């Protein structure tokens with residue numbers, strides 16, 4: 001396949017040739033009849049979203065690998081990493097294998113994380129093509145997988161001594177170049193939640209309350225404290241720590257100072273407590289929405305490169321499940337299809353550069369999680385590509401999206417959506433139509 005005259009994220013205009021699923025050449029001019037004339041369009045590396053909840057096995061009424069991965073493909077996401085709070089939870093070999101069978105239905109490439117609970121089996125997990133450990137819950141969230149300090153320390157230590165890559169490769173050089181298992185952490189310290197918040201103990205009262213009370217309850221201070229603890233334990237053992245969904249400037253700075261990597265979600269980047277009233281229970285998620293002041297400080301850290309990547313924490317729940325009182329509603333919002341469109345709209349407006357967006361959604365996650373075939377438009381890498389018209393913004397509407405939940409916290413905002421998404425050279429999405437479910441586990445090559 002030949003894509004001609006595409007503008008790359010850095011502004012260079014190039015022809016791109018694809019062969020055997022990989023990028024074969026990137027040149028100012030390549031011979032041959034183009035399959036796609038991309039004049040005036042931008043070509044991006046496909047986005048990696050290292051934090052999704054596709055809900056299978058166990059909760060297929062919320063999402064499935066098919067619907068979640070179609071939503072990803074239509075939003076320009078070509079690799080997703082699924083989190084372990086399914087049923088069964090992905091905490092042992094049988095749980096991993098069950099999820100791996102279901103994930104074969106994916107339209108995009110994927111990683112499968114293993115979780116930590118009192119009865120997890122690290123040896124069985126490390127024996128399998130695991131993406132990373134995580135998200136490890138330092139406080140309860142959807143799935144009630146919160147763990148105590150001792151178990152967390154134990155999990156970190158096992159990552160350091162997993163020897164997973166030594167087992168998986170005979171080549172000493174390849175072994176040395178690979179990282180050991182990274183631990184991804186949901187960092188909130190429940191001891192610092194504010195139980196004086198009205199309605200917390202009322203067991204289902206506060207039906208008319210909006211998500212601002214949730215933000216008051218799961219206080220901002222709880223993040224920084226948990227990040228500090230995670231980073232301290234991680235550095236002590238020499239284990240790479242990645243902090244999931246950092247939502248405060250304090251949390252981001254603590255991760256960065258401690259040598260951990262971190263991600264920010266689109267909802268913490270674009271929404272704040274000022275939106276809580278309008279969102280109602282649909283604005284309840286963990287960690288919760290923060291003040292407008294903190295949101296702006298988070299945005300600044302995304303712009304200046306302190307934040308490593310954007311990841312969605314795509315956490316769909318049905319409308320029926322959300323349409324109850326604040327204290328009964330499940331936490332979480334969908335986001336995999338709107339992440340890149342929202343960021344490309346920022347680039348269109350000039351508030352983030354195209355190069356920064358590329359780093360946040362592709363180059364950095366590929367580097368941090370050791371995926372040398374992903375994340376860049378470079379000869380020899382996988383042809384995971386997204387083509388879009390940079391001026392073609394449209395209104396985001398839940399009913400147009402492909403997640404099973406059919407709603408979005410970004411209703412009515414502008415987004416620049418892809419026209420074409422390729423996974424290893426295969427068309428998985430084009431102008432509203434889907435190709436084949438070609439997704440593969442990125443740790444199985």
Ligand SMILES: NC(=O)N[C@@H](CC(=O)O)C(=O)O
Nearest residue numbers: 053141142285286315331332
């Ligand atoms: N973020 C959320 O509020 N919910 C997530 C779990 C999580 O990421 O903590 C979910 O699985 O629903």
Ligand SMILES: [Zn+2]
Nearest residue numbers: 135141186286
């Ligand atoms: Zn979480």
Ligand SMILES: [Zn+2]
Nearest residue numbers: 051083135313
């Ligand atoms: Zn999550």
